Amino acid sequence: EAGVTQFPSHSVIEKGQTVTLRCDPISGHDNLYWYRRVMGKEIKFLLHFVKESKQDESGMPNNRFLAERTGGTYSTLKVQPAELEDSGVYFCASSQEGLPLLSGANVLTFGAGSRLTVL
Amino acid sequence: QQQVKQSPQSLIVQKGGISIINCAYENTAFDYFPWYQQFPGKGPALLIAIRPDVSEKKEGRFTISFNKSAKQFSLHIMDSQPGDSATYFCAARGGGNKLTFGTGTQLKVEL
Numbered sequence A: 001e002a003g004v005t006q007f008p009s010h011s012v013i014e015k016g017q018t019v020t021l022r023c024d025p026i027s028g029h030d031n032l033y034w035y036r037r038v039m040g041k042e043i044k045f046l047l048h049f050v051k052e053s054k055q056d057e058s059g060m061p062n063n064r065f066l067a068e069r070t071g072g073t074y075s076t077l078k079v080q081p082a083e084l085e086d087s088g089v090y091f092c093a094s095s096q097e098g099l100p101l102l103s104g105a106n107v108l109t110f111g112a113g114s115r116l117t118v119l
Numbered sequence B: 001q002q003q004v005k006q007s008p009q010s011l012i013v014q015k016g017g018i019s020i021i022n023c024a025y026e027n028t029a030f031d032y033f034p035w036y037q038q039f040p041g042k043g044p045a046l047l048i049a050i051r052p053d054v055s056e057k058k059e060g061r062f063t064i065s066f067n068k069s070a071k072q073f074s075l076h077i078m079d080s081q082p083g084d085s086a087t088y089f090c091a092a093r094g095g096g097n098k099l100t101f102g103t104g105t106q107l108k109v110e111l
Helices: none
Strands: A005-007 A010-013 A019-024 A031-037 A043-050 A053-056 A065-068 A075-079 A088-095 A114-118 B004-007 B010-014 B019-025 B033-038 B045-050 B056-059 B062-067 B072-077 B086-093 B099-101 B105-110
Touching (some): A005 A088, A010 A019, A019 A088, A019 A114, A043 A065, A043 B099, B004 B086, B010 B019, B019 B105, B033 B062, B045 B072, B072 B086
Antiparallel strands (some): A005 A019, A031 A043, A043 A053, A065 A075, A088 A114, B004 B019, B019 B072, B033 B086, B056 B062, B062 B072, B086 B099, B086 B105
16 A cells, blocks of 8 residues: 655745645545644644545644645645745645544554755 | 643663653643654654553553653653664644644664
8 A cells, every 4th residue: 555645855945936745645545634844843733634625724824825635635735935934844644534543544644744945 | 832742852772771752741632642753754653552541552662651640641662772763753632633743752772
């Protein structure tokens, strides 16, 4: 079974430019999450999709961030315009829910992350 | 406001020793406490997890100790090996399977 795939693995852009990160979740996982880790800090929740709908976007920092999940498959996270403080590693995770807690199947599986460096 | 506090930030342990990482939380609504292990260039991977109605869970060399009244939980790695060198994150689950993470502990196991 393929895992969660993210690309690019690393992106270096200038302040003010636009970047789009992509996440392909595990096939059949309706739930898709975006998280971000700024260097040395905790991994912070950004938002949660259930299929194509945004379930919770309480962690999105501001309106420069736009997440989409058209068709309920892959998701994109666009940052426009990028600022220096947006630098960090953006993780995508997916899960299959509706199953007993700790069954293993509803645990979040993370991708390797997309490292964003804004200069 | 950091809801899950993790310590230490880094840890060096000799091969065969015990590695201990501690976490504390504030929100009593958290209902699930996983630990994730992350190797360089990889994403965090679930290592072991516990429910708050259990005081201890052991899987191989990895044990979670959970103290509900103190709102603390810890990861113990027995007989630590160089292959255990990684970053460890504790987390706590709130509504919607949303995880709140600690800041991570970089563990290095030396020969």
